Amino acid sequence: MSRSRASRRRGLAPLLLAALLALVLAGCGADAGTDAGTDAGSHDSSVAAGTAGGTTEAPGAAPPSGSGHASGHGADTTRAAPVALRPGERRDRLAMPEDYTPRAPTGVGTDDYRCFLLDPATTRDQVITGFDVRPGNPDVVHHVILFRVPAAGVAAAEERDAATPGQGWTCFGDSGLSGAGGGGLDDAPWLGAWAPGGREQVWGRGLGVGLGEGDRVVMQVHYNLLQGAAPDRSAVDLRLADRTPQTRLLRTVLLPAPVELPCRAAHADGPLCDRAASLSDVKARFGEGPGSTADLLHLLCGELQPGPVQTCTRPVTTRETVRGVAGHMHLLGRSIEIEVDPGTPRARTLLDTRVWDFDDQGSRRVRPTVLEPGDQLRVTCRHDQELRDRLPAFEGQPDKYVVWGEGSTDEMCLGILQVTRP
Known part of the structure; x- marks a missing residue:
């Protein structure tokens, strides 16, 4: 890659981070075990033990009409008993203080992103060694993401909360708080997350996500x-x-790729089958910033190439060890793969989800996999417009040119790595 191209990609990272943070789901809850230090039974039920070259997964099935895919909800919500605390651990429940009834804040669409400021009352530096997100109403909760608010930013967060009518504030794109920390796509500033299929997450001994004295949490x-x-x-x-x-502190790396899925030929006369019209629709529902992600991704990943398969390759910039992996797409997703140095003798596969199941987004544990500066990471996604005909969520919705968007009936292509660094 030329120096100018590499510089341009680095410059895009903060812009993409703002547009992507709120869109990232299961990987922030990656079950990051060590070779010998993990606790059997402490992992998400979807986690499979990894092999040296990647992960193994139980085969899934294409989503049938009428499944939980109908709305992005309906996954098994039966709660297992909490995993026993290990020596030195304690539990702290953070909850919304009262009920919140969601609405589409722009008046358009069927999605609401709301941020709630919560206080863990930390009086010394802690690490989060696991978490269990408890969606109060699974029929409306699409995902939950936990962001860290450093102590220095608490006053601004409280001001934002107080200035917004009702509980919390609207936060398409990210937490809506400037200076919340994080280092772009290679070091996303969150603490954990839940998505359909998620269960309690417990990380291996000696691993955790930092939570400092006086920090707050945005849910x-x-x-x-x-x-x-x-x-x-x-x-x-x-x-x-x-x-x-x-x-050893865990960090999250985001690997987004574009989504450019044209209408089917037999439906190409629809009003949103033109890319520009579809992009305008996304911006109307989520705002100019989050709605611009589709174009920003092409500056990061390469020229626009419409089709069902999209990919993006990024270089590793620092030595790191992969502990957990996940992928994220929406209802039109078919498969997702994350590779290291594809097409070379050093090629390794970190994630190969050949049959995507929206209702099973639990992360996958891998044996510690060391990445060196100069290694290449590639994410590849395949989407399929034919799934519109099988899923009740799309009933009455004509084909549209699908680009990256925050709604449940929009699409994404995102690989997620959880890593430790020296």
């Missing part, structure tokens, strides 16, 4: 209103332990 909830706007009061149980010099 962002994406509400999907396809089944109506019913009240919700979600919560999260944090597993906390004191941070020690031996603690």
Whole structure:
């Protein structure tokens, strides 16, 4: 890659981060085990033990009409008993103080992103060693993401909360708070997340996500209103332990790729089958900033090439060890793959989800996989317009040119790595 191209990509990272943070789901809850230090039974039920070259997964099935895919909800919500605390750990429940009834804040569409400021009352540096997100109303909760608010930013967060009528504030794109920390796509500033199929997450011994003295937590909830706007009061149980010099802090790397899925030939006369019209529709529903992600991704990943398969390759910039992997797409997703150095003798596959299941977005544990500066990471996604004919969520919706968007009936292509660094 030329120096100018590499510089341009680095410059895009902050813009893309703002547009992507609120869109990233299961990977922030990656079950990041170590070779010998993980606790059997402490992992999400969807996690499969990894092999040296990647992960293994139980085969899925294409989503049938009438499945949980109908609205992005309806996954099994039966709760397993909490995993026993390990020595030195404690639980802290953070919950919305009252019910919130979602609405489409722009008056258009069927999605609401709302951020709630929560106080873990930390009096010393801690690490989050696991968490259990508890969606209050699974019929409307599409996903939950936990963002860290550093102590220095708490006053601004409280001001934002107080200035917004009702509980919390609208937050398409990210937490809506400037200076919330994080280092772009290679170091996204969140603490954890839940998506359909998620269960309690417990990381391996000696691993955790930092939470400093006086920090707060923003809980962002994406509400999907396809089944109506019913009240919700979600919560999260944090597993906390004191941070020690031996603690290895987990970081999250985002690997987005474009989505450019044209209408089917037999439906190409629809009003949103023109890309520009479809992009304008996304911006009308989510705002100019988040709505511009589709174009920003092409500056990061390469020229626009419409089709069902999209890919993006980015270089590794620092030595890191992959502990967990995940992928994220929406209802039209078919498959997703994350590779290291594809097409070379050093090629490795970190994630190969050949049959995408929206209702099973639990992350996958891999044996520690070391990446070096100069390695190449590639994410590849395949989407399929034919799924419109099988899923009730699309009933009455004509084909449209699908680009990256935040709604449940829009699409995404996102690989997620959870890593530790020296």
